[in-house]
Amino acid sequence: MEIICVILMAVKKDLLKMLACPKCKGDVSEKGMFILCLGCKLAYPVLDSDVPDMLVDDAWAVSKAEKAGFKHELSL
Numbered sequence: 596m597e598i599i600c601v602i603l604m605a606v607k608k609d610l611l612k613m614l615a616c617p618k619c620k621g622d623v624s625e626k627g628m629f630i631l632c633l634g635c636k637l638a639y640p641v642l643d644s645d646v647p648d649m650l651v652d653d654a655w656a657v658s659k660a661e662k663a664g665f666k667h668e669l670s671l
């Protein structure tokens with residue numbers, strides 16, 4: 596089993612600016628139920644409303660998230 600370092604943080608609005616894309620370390624922004632990195636075109640799902648899943652392996656393509664209306668049914 597692959598060991599993955601999982602960083603799950605409870606997000607508050609003012610914490611958003613402390614988040615960075617794990618892939619490119621760039622700025623991210625919130626959109627619907629996702630945290631978006633426009634540089635990588637990845638959408639990281641926010642679970643249970645306040646827990647962003649910042650794993651590249653779990654991220655959606657922004658185009659997929661857009662098609663879903665920036666909604667998902669994932670949870671912890």
Ligand SMILES: [Zn+2]
Pocket residue numbers: 616617618619620621632633634635636
């Ligand atoms: Zn990125």
